[in-house]
Amino acid sequence: MIAVYWQTAMAWLTQLEPHFAPLQVAIPLIAAPICVLIRQRRIAWFFTLVVTWVTFAIAVALLVQVRSSGDISYAIGGWEPPWGIEYKVDLLSALVLVIVAGIAAAVMPFARVSVEREVPNPRIYLFYTMYLLSLAGLLGITITGDAFNLFVFLEISSLSSYVLISLGRDTRALTAAFRYLILGTLGATFYVIGVGMLYMMTGTLNIADLATRLPALQNLRVVEAALAFLLVGVGLKLALFPLHTWLPNAYAFAPTVATIFIAATATKVSVYVMIRLLYTLFGGTDFFATTGVDEALVGLGMVGMIAAALIAIFQRNVKRLLAYSSVSQIGYMVLGLALGNVAGLTAAILHIVYHALMKAALFMAVGCATTQARVVQIEDLAGLGRQMPVTMASMVVGILSLIGVPLTVGFVSKWYLLQAAFVAGDWAIALVIVASGLIAAVYGWRVIEAAYFTDAPEGRAEVAEAPLSMLVPLWLLTGLCVLLALNAEWTMTLAEEAARALMNGAAAGVVP
Amino acid sequence: MMREKPILRVVSKNLIPPIMLFALYVQFHGDFGPGGGFQAGVIFASAFILQSLIIGVAEARRVARSALVRSLLAFGGILYIGVGFAAVAMGGNFLDYDALDPHDPVHGQHLGILLIELGVGITVATAMITIFFTFAGYEPLPSEPAPDPNREAPEREDLAQAVPPHEGRR
Numbered sequence A: 001m002i003a004v005y006w007q008t009a010m011a012w013l014t015q016l017e018p019h020f021a022p023l024q025v026a027i028p029l030i031a032a033p034i035c036v037l038i039r040q041r042r043i044a045w046f047f048t049l050v051v052t053w054v055t056f057a058i059a060v061a062l063l064v065q066v067r068s069s070g071d072i073s074y075a076i077g078g079w080e081p082p083w084g085i086e087y088k089v090d091l092l093s094a095l096v097l098v099i100v101a102g103i104a105a106a107v108m109p110f111a112r113v114s115v116e117r118e119v120p121n122p123r124i125y126l127f128y129t130m131y132l133l134s135l136a137g138l139l140g141i142t143i144t145g146d147a148f149n150l151f152v153f154l155e156i157s158s159l160s161s162y163v164l165i166s167l168g169r170d171t172r173a174l175t176a177a178f179r180y181l182i183l184g185t186l187g188a189t190f191y192v193i194g195v196g197m198l199y200m201m202t203g204t205l206n207i208a209d210l211a212t213r214l215p216a217l218q219n220l221r222v223v224e225a226a227l228a229f230l231l232v233g234v235g236l237k238l239a240l241f242p243l244h245t246w247l248p249n250a251y252a253f254a255p256t257v258a259t260i261f262i263a264a265t266a267t268k269v270s271v272y273v274m275i276r277l278l279y280t281l282f283g284g285t286d287f288f289a290t291t292g293v294d295e296a297l298v299g300l301g302m303v304g305m306i307a308a309a310l311i312a313i314f315q316r317n318v319k320r321l322l323a324y325s326s327v328s329q330i331g332y333m334v335l336g337l338a339l340g341n342v343a344g345l346t347a348a349i350l351h352i353v354y355h356a357l358m359k360a361a362l363f364m365a366v367g368c369a370t371t372q373a374r375v376v377q378i379e380d381l382a383g384l385g386r387q388m389p390v391t392m393a394s395m396v397v398g399i400l401s402l403i404g405v406p407l408t409v410g411f412v413s414k415w416y417l418l419q420a421a422f423v424a425g426d427w428a429i430a431l432v433i434v435a436s437g438l439i440a441a442v443y444g445w446r447v448i449e450a451a452y453f454t455d456a457p458e459g460r461a462e463v464a465e466a467p468l469s470m471l472v473p474l475w476l477l478t479g480l481c482v483l484l485a486l487n488a489e490w491t492m493t494l495a496e497e498a499a500r501a502l503m504n505g506a507a508a509g510v511v512p
Numbered sequence B: 001m002m003r004e005k006p007i008l009r010v011v012s013k014n015l016i017p018p019i020m021l022f023a024l025y026v027q028f029h030g031d032f033g034p035g036g037g038f039q040a041g042v043i044f045a046s047a048f049i050l051q052s053l054i055i056g057v058a059e060a061r062r063v064a065r066s067a068l069v070r071s072l073l074a075f076g077g078i079l080y081i082g083v084g085f086a087a088v089a090m091g092g093n094f095l096d097y098d099a100l101d102p103h104d105p106v107h108g109q110h111l112g113i114l115l116i117e118l119g120v121g122i123t124v125a126t127a128m129i130t131i132f133f134t135f136a137g138y139e140p141l142p143s144e145p146a147p148d149p150n151r152e153a154p155e156r157e158d159l160a161q162a163v164p165p166h167e168g169r170r
Helices: A002-038 A041-069 A091-118 A121-143 A147-166 A172-202 A207-217 A221-237 A247-253 A256-281 A293-313 A318-338 A342-373 A389-403 A409-423 A427-452 A468-486 A489-508 B006-028 B037-055 B057-063 B066-089 B105-136 B157-162
Strands: A072-075 A086-089
Touching (some): A002 A072, A002 A086, A002 A121, A002 B066, A041 A072, A041 A086, A041 A121, A086 A091, A086 A207, A091 A121, A091 A468, A121 A256, A147 A207, A172 A207, A256 A318, A293 A427, A318 A342, A318 A409, A318 A427, A342 A389, A342 A409, A389 A409, A389 A468, A409 A427, A409 A468, B006 B105, B037 B105, B057 B105
């Protein structure tokens, strides 16, 4: 009996396999309105949990497909690529899909308790609706091969994350969400202006097609302006240092689950878009060499790494501290991708994956502490090292990884970044990387000191350890932070292959 | 209000059915001429908005109950993506309408466009109605005193304290 079901299911799966690319986006997208119809908060949670796990399974299947049989191209609606919308999965996008869907799936078991604690009960099903929409948007950005379709998904993910942030308990969540809305819309507008200019000049929106046409047009001022608009737009979305002002409050006041998800995925996907822009879309042009884009990005990345880390030292709110640390870490990724060599690009890709893992783990640890002990400020962590040992131990691992201590993933990507700096022959960059790690040690120490070396305030009720449903996902991610460092080849080969493919694609695109 | 404004009442009463009919025309004529789901949805919603302007939001809400509107809002989206899934189930690419009718691809295209535009129309109409109701039908929370439009706003004590009168704001 079971064997028959199994066979039918397998037959179904093989039939569906060529359609995994659109299903990757379509399943969470259709699940979001279904969630509205469900309304009941527990059922909505369980439904979302199942959907995110299915989505993650599809992402893994796509990665396996890409590894075994090369890039996937899918024509939506049967309209062939340069005319219709193309979904394209290569190694880099498959990797980002896995990390986004994986974080979404890992957060869900954690979400039930945390969301019920932080979001007003009648709105919980709407929270999950927005969560699914945001996931669909981020996956769509990653998978699409169409520059305008990318904008549409950018808007889907951004609009839903504004709502997610505004659902926070603190009233400041509303102003934070509004600020993000204004700046995020500006960013999206800049992006679409850039795409419009490119469309005006080439008559195509397909990224691969654009990439073959742009080298012939690269002397035109319009194309240069388009690059500028695109970079500023994406820079706003990924919170590149001077454009990061929306980020700290948005992360600090959003519901914890929203913070974990957005912090771990949204900015990483934007970094992915920036890599796509520079190495695929403009890969054939020699803008990197002629316009000083690389120098600007390297400079901004380094300033961000140092300045944001310095600001993080002076934060009192734990989530704000981690948010500034995110801005600083984004600096690493931008620096890596702007250095323009394989090692740098590998470091950027690795750091996308690793930083997603460690920030998700760190925000989850804060979430556990918030749920059990109403932790908001760093002082509130006092004594929790003894009272919530499991949670705080994971926090320590996360912080060590942020600093870049050996045996954690943070070390691996930083090592690559240092190599990239040496390849580029710039000792100053290497110094800045090390300095930024040292500053991270300062702000990280403040958290550890509060948790382990300060006594719990008098009169606080005994704090219990977080429930298992929160600890298991927390330690799953924390464990990965260590495991992927001990067994670094697996992610490293993937990232390096992806980086080489991008570089070669860019080099092959140059039309003599 | 109904009794006081006979002109508004009579005109709108006569206008609302043609507006709705016109919306349906724009909806279903969309694949032959200008029109389509978005425009039709907006026109359809405008009938409801006109009605609530004339007879009041509370009355209009009795017709378009929020549970119903919200469900339809979701249903439109499900219908659209559902067509995509149906195309995959019938052996085509995602959203490939050709696959919807195995005998005649042109017929399949018609069916596909009709269905997804219907989804768009339903979602846009209900979204417009929801947006209007949300802003127009804002009801203060029980703890907030209802603002009386006929009286001047009372001075806020917290502001008066924050800025002593002799200093003022510079």
